[in-house]
Amino acid sequence: FYEEVRRQDFVRNWQLVAAVPLFQKLGSAALIEIVRALRPRIVPAGAVICRKGDVGDQMFFIVEGRVTVATADHPVELGAGNFFGEMALISGEPRSATVSAATEVSLLSLYAVDFQMLSSSSPEIAETIRKTALERRGGPPRE
Ligand code: CMP
Numbered sequence: 001f002y003e004e005v006r007r008q009d010f011v012r013n014w015q016l017v018a019a020v021p022l023f024q025k026l027g028s029a030a031l032i033e034i035v036r037a038l039r040p041r042i043v044p045a046g047a048v049i050c051r052k053g054d055v056g057d058q059m060f061f062i063v064e065g066r067v068t069v070a071t072a073d074h075p076v077e078l079g080a081g082n083f084f085g086e087m088a089l090i091s092g093e094p095r096s097a098t099v100s101a102a103t104e105v106s107l108l109s110l111y112a113v114d115f116q117m118l119s120s121s122s123p124e125i126a127e128t129i130r131k132t133a134l135e136r137r138g139g140p141p142r143e
Contacts, residue, residue, distance in 0.1 A: 013038055016108055019063040021081050022125055030121040037114035043101045049085075052098045056088025058109045059129075065105030070098045077102060087133045089115055096137070 013035045017023050023034060038061070043049055049067060050056060061083045069076045069084060078084055088095050089112055110118070119126035 010035060013040060013108070016040055016063045016106070019080055020061045020083075020108070022061075022083070022128065025125060026122055030118075033121055034110075034114075034118060037117065038108040038110055041107045041109060043105050043107060045101050045104050048098060048100045049105075049107070050088075050095050050099050052095050054088075054095045056085055056095050058111045059083060059085035059089045059115065060099075061108045061110070063106040063108060066102040067099050067105055068102045070100070072097075083129065083132075085109075086129050087137060090130060090133050 017031070017035055017038065023031065026034060040063075049060065052070070062078060062080050064080055066077050066079045067084065069078060084099055085095070087093070115126075
């Protein structure tokens with residue numbers, strides 16, 4: 001029974017991962033690893049997903065819906081295919097902004113240990129995520 005549940009989770013995650021363009025670069029072995037590692041989650045509109053100042057041990061990929069990032073200057077909206085929560089994961093610093101669900105949102109979360117796994121199996125994707133974190137930290141708000 002446990003095996004069957006695991007199999008269903010795998011199939012469902014597989015479908016969700018297809019909504020994130022970043023993962024399309026992965027080869028089949030790395031893709032299987034990431035599909036196993038990601039945890040799906042549905043968040044209702046208005047709910048806070050991560051709060052500025054909190055410790056962050058996971059990052060999130062948006063499958064469907066939109067989130068609002070309350071940055072210092074003005075709020076930024078991120079939609080399907082985008083990700084957030086990578087800054088705390090990479091720097092080890094507290095969350096830089098509060099992120100809340102602008103609509104009901106379907107997410108896939110990736111924990112720090114699994115991010116390390118992704119970094120070694122796909123340095124290219126890890127590099128893209130790192131670059132985005134640096135751009136968001138320094139420059140103006142962006143997707
Ligand atoms: P983290 O600091 O872990 O938690 C808040 C997240 O909001 C952060 O990671 C980024 O993913 C996101 N974020 C912070 N600043 C910006 C910005 N200027 N533009 C887009 N997203 C941002």
